[in-house]
Amino acid sequence: MAQSFKKIVIFGVGLIGGSFALALRKAHAVSEVVGFGRSAATLEQARQLGIIDRIGEDVACEVADADLVLLATPVGQMAELMARISPHLGAHTLVTDGGSTKGDVVAAARANMGGRISQFVPAHPIAGAEKSGAAAAMADLYVGKKVVLTPLPENSNESVARVRLAWEACDAVVSELTAEQHDAVFAAVSHLPHLLSFALVHDLAQRDDRDLLLSFAASGFRDFTRIAASSPEMWRDISLANREALLRELQAYIGELTMMSSALEAGDAARLEQIFRTARELRAGWAERQGQ
Amino acid sequence: MAQSFKKIVIFGVGLIGGSFALALRKAHAVSEVVGFGRSAATLEQARQLGIIDRIGEDVACEVADADLVLLATPVGQMAELMARISPHLGAHTLVTDGGSTKGDVVAAARANMGGRISQFVPAHPIAGAEKSGAAAAMADLYVGKKVVLTPLPENSNESVARVRLAWEACDAVVSELTAEQHDAVFAAVSHLPHLLSFALVHDLAQRDDRDLLLSFAASGFRDFTRIAASSPEMWRDISLANREALLRELQAYIGELTMMSSALEAGDAARLEQIFRTARELRAGWAERQGQ
Structure with a gap:
């Protein structure tokens, strides 16, 4: 799976986001990973640990040419992030998330992503979270773990397949449910x-x-x-x-x-x-x- | 603790009873262990595994000169056993049990042991029971585990101390509560x-x-x-x-x-x-x- 994704942008480089980056790197499925987050220290740590290549500075710039954006922050911060990134997403940029509830995330996306809603493919990686933070991130966190996608009616089959490909590159077992299910x-x-x-x-x-x-x-x-x-x-x-x-x-x-x-x-x-x-x-x- | 008990009789030579015997042997705290049980095959297995020295034949005989009798059967069988052994207990024979509830065991003892009630010191060893049977018995099952004694008002201090000594010889941590507590x-x-x-x-x-x-x-x-x-x-x-x-x-x-x-x-x-x-x-x- 050589270079399936040229550039991935990750918001929240802790256990969920950091492990996603490490797994995709290990699978040689991504060329460049850019990280955003609230804590400069965590971002710097993630860079030093080889989780991300660069710490992002300009959100609008970075999401414009990204293949994939992962929202790996607490669910409570996602609505604001969606509003911030949506106007700048490239036409082919897909967005997914790591939230453990889906109805509320989908509602936030509908309220904040407007015409870009078709580019958001919600996901829930079922991975234990006893530890947290960039230092806890592991390339094999998702190996054999379940990831549930809850695609929207607006998503194209191709978009769902691309997001599935990313999680499968982490060696996760991907399935699909509606958000309500x-x-x-x-x-x-x-x-x-x-x-x-x-x-x-x-x-x-x-x-x-x-x-x-x-x-x-x-x-x-x-x-x-x-x-x-x-x-x-x-x-x-x-x-x-x-x-x-x-x-x-x-x-x-x-x-x-x-x-x-x-x-x-x-x-x-x-x-x-x-x-x-x-x-x-x-x-x-x-x-x-x-x-x- | 050399030979604290000359002879111990055990009813039920599975995980609880068998491990008690093995632990006391390892501590050199008993000279002879006699086993009774419902299954001849289990008793023979216990003998071959060195858990017991002999398979008992005559209950009346064996309990008459025993220092200690352990009831390690399911609680539901204890009332009948108490009735069977009580008339034959020696004057210095103590009885204890391994049941995980105590109010009902004490009630059974009061109903079935008559004037011998002072010789019964109830106990509950808190040891996991994921496995069962003689083959699962281990000399170190009780090491560091809690054993709760629920002494009766009729028990002498010496009787309680003797039963405590037996469980402590298994390296258990012994405490006392009332049966109700x-x-x-x-x-x-x-x-x-x-x-x-x-x-x-x-x-x-x-x-x-x-x-x-x-x-x-x-x-x-x-x-x-x-x-x-x-x-x-x-x-x-x-x-x-x-x-x-x-x-x-x-x-x-x-x-x-x-x-x-x-x-x-x-x-x-x-x-x-x-x-x-x-x-x-x-x-x-x-x-x-x-x-x-």
Whole structure:
């Protein structure tokens, strides 16, 4: 895949953006990477680490002849960025993003990109973010990881194929959903579990005997609450961005717990065992397919 | 600790009972270990693996001159065992157990051990049970792990000290709670998380699009649902054995989720961030103390 992209511009050269650049470089899929960001120190670090070739100075200039622009900032900053770059995008410049919610990003694009909306192909790379920053960027972050594209009706097939090509050059496994499907899926398998894990620990934090309780917490607690160590700001933003789907999931889950509570109160051993068994079988089948 | 116990009798020579025997042997804290169990094949395997010296034949005989008897069977079998052994216990024979709930085990002891109740010192070794069976037994299973004793008012200090000595010979960290405290603590930090994890996967299992949903599940889901791969029978029994405390925890948690749902519905960013931050800080402090 020699030089599929002559020039790529990346806004936000941290874990997501930096790893994208490193992966494309490793695949010899890009000739030049230009970086923008809020922190001069991070940009300089990214340049020294070989993530970017140059630190961008003039946004209008740089996006005009870019093949691809990646928005890898927090989702909250994307609307403003879209408004800034849209008037200057070249006719063949494509834009993609790394946001973990899609309905809100698409809405921001529709509000801020005007006639350039067909050039924006939204994406969500599913890559763990326990670390952050340019120093955490890795050329193999996306290897074997899923990336979901949520193409717009306005996107041409060629535009979607080009953005897919970029993520595939990172050795990611690319699939497509509508933005609405995407947000419903991730509410169920990612956003809800994060909320539930935060809720358990927050519940314990309110108690006078929390230190006693925690002193007996073991490996089950450790695994269940690992995601409660995630960034409060990021999960505040994700929760609010995907509020409708997440509220539906929360209500369904409260219903599930109420049913389980009734079975427990009634001492219904058969029902409890059947619930646990159904869960274990689905979980085991998933783990086998995932090789985890 | 040379020969602290001349003879130990173990009912159930699987992971819990077998590892107890191996650990005491390694510490040179026991001269002879006799095993009983439901499966002749498992007992023979335990003998060949050097877990036990002999397979017991006559319960009455063997417990009469034992220093210590460990009940390491499923909790549901303990009442019957207690009734069988009690009339034959020597005057100095102590009995302990490895059950993960304590209120129900104590109730079974009161109902079945009569005047021998002072010889029973209940215990709960907190050791992961992902594997089971004699082949899974390890001399170092309990090293650095917590064991909770829940002594009875009838136990003499000497009896509690002897049972503590046995678990400490396994290099476990021994602490004491009342049975009621124990069950309340484990409802909060172990039993509730297991139910919540089972509930999430069971909720997904009911859906027509479960395969699509699961195909996008990633590492957060994996960690959160690891305990949903636990034994349905064992968790049915634990849930029912600790029903009252677990129902209280479930209600508190449903209240927590309802509060979180209201904050989300109101778009209360500050409240959500504060909940997540409080949780993360408590979790981080715990992880640091545990070295996990």
